Amino acid sequence: MARQRLSAVVMTHPRRREAAEKLALSAPDGLLRVVMDPDPTGTPSVLRTALAAWSAVEDGATHQLVIQDDMVLSESFYERVRSAIEARPDAALALFALWDSRNGAAVRMGALAGARWAGAVNEYFPCVAIVLPRAHAEGFAAYGRTRLGGWPDDILMHRYLRDHGVPRYVAIPNLTEHEDRGSISGNAFRGPRRSVCFLPDDLPGDEARTLTGLTVLPFFKHGVAQCAVRVPGPGPEHWLHLDTEQYLEGAGLPRALLRPPGSGPAEPDVRGTWLTALAMGYEAARIGLMAPPSASGAYAEALATIGPGGISNTATEEHIARRREPLVEVARRALDAGREVAGRRPRPHPRRPGGLVWRGADTPLGEHLARRLADLHEPSDAVIDLTPLRSAAPSLTIRPHGSPTPYTLNVGEVYGPGCSHLTPIGRLVWDALRSHPLTVEGDPDSEVHAVHVHDLADAIAAVLHTRPDTHTLTAGPGKPSTAADLARSVHDAVRPVPILTAPRSHPGWHTPPDHPRPPGWTPSTGLARGLHAFAQWLAYEGILLAPN
Secondary structure (H helix, E strand, O other): OOOOOEEEEEEEOHHHHHHHHHHHHOOHHHOEEEEEOOOOOOOOOHHHHHHHHHOOOOOOOOEEEEEEOOEEEOOOHHHHHHHHHHHOOOOEEEOOOEOOOHHHHHHHHHHHHOOOEEEOOOOOOOOOEEEEEHHHHHHHHHHHHOOOOOOOHHHHHHHHHHHOOOOEEEEOOEOEEEOOOOOOOOOHHHOOOOEOOEOOOOOOOOOOOEEOOOOEEEEEEOOEEEEEEEOOOOOOOOEEEEEHHHHHHHHOOOHHHHOOOOOOOOOHHHHHHHHHHHHHHHHHHHOOOOOOOOOOHHHHHHHHOHHHHHHOOOOOHHHHHHHHHHHHHHHHHHHHHHHHHHHOOOOOOOOOOOOEEEEOOOOHHHHHHHHHHHHOOOOOOEEEEOHHHHOOOOEEEEEEOOOOOOEEEEEOEEEOOOOOOOOHHHHHHHHHHOOOOEEEEOOOOOEEOEEEHHHHHHHHHHHHHHOOOOOEEEEOOOOOEEHHHHHHHHHHHOOOOOEEEEOOOOOOOOOOOOOOOOOOOOOOOOHHHHHHHHHHHHHHHHHHHOOO
């Protein structure tokens, strides 16, 4: 006899009532009830409707299932959900993950291992189809009511579950797929939002097969192959946000292998798919995940969505469909190449005794800078002091071994993974993430000298490589942007929210002194790409450092 009892609702807005009622009618025994937005004429808010849905647990139920109205369910949906809550009665269960997300990356690794569930990772917790134990359904409803008008429901859900120590899992394959019918909450700018791995005819199986404890998550998003890498050691779990190419270089893979086969430059979607699947294969072999005896449907579908997910923010449905099969073949070849090179046990380039000594690096920014220099296999002996970065005129010092005079590297507005949401650029990104208007403080034509974290690390490396005669240098952009242009870039790269002006405010922009650049150094991170990476880090890591 089942020990758990499921209560279930589909949440909707009056404009989509027909779709919600159709979904509810498809459920067995009238299980699925419709919950409406309690304030349909108010500012669009998924969280407001979600709180009503989480508050609608039936008497006697042990679990609450909440589904959004634009989801397609697998044939075995209800059977798998009931089996899952019997197997994991205390867990939060996400039944969907996006094809370009970190949780999607965990699902892919789980599919390689033949698992049915993957441990959710440090990101938002997908809420378009989700099951919670009753106590946490009611707990989140109370938690969210005090946080309306801020973060979206999936970010708040992750923080609530993490703070309360609730086990979190994502289904493999996903039990639902997303139908794009437009977005009431303003997410249409993201492009098609599809499942990482949806098989409509998936059969029920052993729900106990689980993959957890992943420490490297390769994913392809916004045209960039990226890697979330867990920082080892005691204390709260936290992750670094790296480019996949940097991670693989640091792991010791030959540079030639990082380029897709073929003559000439690869198309961006080919390059991103290749790097992502290469890292997946390498990581799977490194942690001992054997290839399934025969490629399962979940395995095949998980590989097939790498490329489409990575270009979904800029590509049409038709273009994605045309590119799917060519990119599947790229992914297969790269996955095999990653497994093969891991079998040869590549090692980082040998380093001389000594190395870099960091001061003032016990911060998220310091962790990212130190990791990039390590992944570049920087062989120098030097002391790098980041302490002056916290001053009103930010800089850092570099003292190579045996040098009587340190180098001073002045910087502009540093932004990117590891940087605070309290900086002038951080405030803009933080507001966009919460769907708040962007405020251009002071003169809209003020110059902003933005320098991405990766470019700052590369500038440090350039100083160490060249040892220039000039000991006072500046790392700045090729061309500064204006404050107004920066706000428009945040609008385009993070979220399209209104832009306001506050000419009497003082944003605190810093203009670095006009000294020479490090020889041979040129910033390479485009503003749009850098802002998007910064936004991801703030939403998934920076939020955990901010007051609750």
